[in-house]
């Protein structure tokens with residue numbers, strides 16, 4: 111790599127150049143090499159230095175891997191955690207083992223399988239009843255599954271748990287997120303999404319199901335929705351971030367991708383490195399609190415497209431279809447759930463149709479950055 115003679119005197123510019131060179135080939139960028147180099151290049155603030163006393167953070171998937179690492183980090187900084195897990199025993203165990211905190215240890219457990227819309231509604235109601243303000247909602251739960259499964263309401267399970275369930279949970283907690291002004295919604299996506307187009311028609315796989323492809327399509331939808339949410343909700347109320355953690359050695363990876371894990375071996379990031387940007391987005395009051403609709407890797411905003419084909423698929427019309435599809439699948443367009451649409455846009459509470467109200471405010475962000 112050639113260096114501009116003046117780069118010596120501009121460490122920030124030099125760091126940017128090294129970061130970009132590192133990002134081009136995926137392997138060094140996504141492995142611990144990317145983390146190690148970037149954390150030193152940019153002299154990252156140590157996470158333990160953040161004081162999160164007085165903040166409530168709702169975290170899904172806290173029982174394993176990245177979620178567990180994030181839970182420990184955030185608890186150490188004093189945040190009050192609401193741990194949303196699908197298995198009460200495992201989630202209670204996670205709570206019991208959280209490290210001593212700077213703040214109180216008033217962490218709570220809420221049980222919900224995120225692919226189950228009734229369970230998501232019940233979880234949201236429990237959180238609303240016990241929490242005045244949600245400072246961050248972290249959509250971390252997720253899995254890549256070899257076998258296709260459908261939920262009771264007929265949605266493919268990967269999409270149900272990682273797209274529809276989180277969409278509904280965000281919507282139901284929007285008032286509490288607004289109360290933290292700005293509340294933060296952080297979605298843990300995957301670099302695998304770079305391979306997939308934005309397409310409602312292809313979102314749920316059928317007989318052609320392949321776990322890794324289905325997973326990547328759900329992860330692409332998460333990143334697209336992150337930008338759509340940011341276009342629909344004022345950033346002074348709630349900011350939206352999506353991120354990918356690189357490749358980390360977690361029980362999820364060991365179960366779903368054993369060969370990949372064997373090949374990459376020690377190059378995989380430890381869970382705490384994969385969780386670093388999750389915790390940073392939830393903790394830092396700089397860019398994470400003042401920008402919205404961004405996609406992050408290693409504390410740095412990243413493009414959401416690397417391929418022309420995916421960029422071309424990312425049209426305002428397809429984004430609007432995806433939003434409408436989520437509204438329909440999450441059941442919020444039906445009967446008694448309509449009142450939750452009100453905070454999405456006008457404060458007059460006259461909501462009668464979520465998708466119409468939301469689209470009136472328009473998606474202000476350009477598609478396909």
Ligand SMILES: NC(=O)c1ccc[n+]([C@@H]2O[C@H](COP(=O)([O-])OP(=O)(O)OC[C@H]3O[C@@H](n4cnc5c(N)ncnc54)[C@H](OP(=O)(O)O)[C@@H]3O)[C@@H](O)[C@H]2O)c1
Nearest residue numbers: 171173174175176196223224251252271300357358360362
């Ligand atoms: N590790 C990586 O390299 C990597 C790379 C890219 C993206 N990611 C993403 O990072 C996130 C965490 O992954 P991980 O590697 O830490 O995996 P993990 O070790 O398997 O942990 C996944 C967590 O999600 C929970 N979960 C899964 N499906 C759920 C559902 N339907 N409802 C509620 N909770 C559910 C699991 O709960 P149980 O304990 O009950 O199973 C567990 O707490 C996922 O969104 C994943 O897609 C990871």
